[in-house]
Amino acid sequence: MNIPKSYDQVDQWKSVMFLYKSALSAINTKIEILNNEFVHVYNYNPIEHVKSRLKTPESIVKKLKSDGREVSIENMIEYLNDIAGIRIICSFTSDIYQIADMIAKQSDVTVLNIKDYIKYPKPNGYKSYHMVVTIPIYLTDGPVETKVEIQIRTVAMDFWASLEHKLYYKYEATPRIIWRRSLRPAPTWWICWTRRCTH
8 A cells, every 4th residue: 555655644644544445335345246146146145234344543553552563654554454344244154155255256356364263263252254355446546455354254153252342341350261251151042043043
């Protein structure tokens, strides 16, 4: 991502966030078209809903500091992959890999890295499929490759991730072992529902 050095910090910030916002719009449009095509061809809608967001300035600063990096626009562009984020919620696990494959096959989408937390869940039980991609944003001076993180998960996985996140902040001032224990004994109904909704 090339931002003119002649810009002052405010102009650079506005230009960068404009690119990330445009990248979100571009990826959202692609997802909507792919989903509509799937409905048209197979009479089946694999996507329940899509959420998108831009990281706030506060979150960007916090993330850079927690990574031990100087807070700068250059470091933000280079080291943060989730400034622009999209979450795709599906019904079944099989839909996740199909959607990921369709996105990766787009000619102007470049996949930078993949983290498959479905095959390799986190210790806290978190499951999701993460892709970091770039997409060109066409400006008057030419295309600018811009990063977007795409998370794809089922409804059940999204519920679990939301619950885990809320518990983390609820017990933020308490030793981590306490809120870990609150997640550990998954009740039978949850196990059955998760298996039914993720396969």
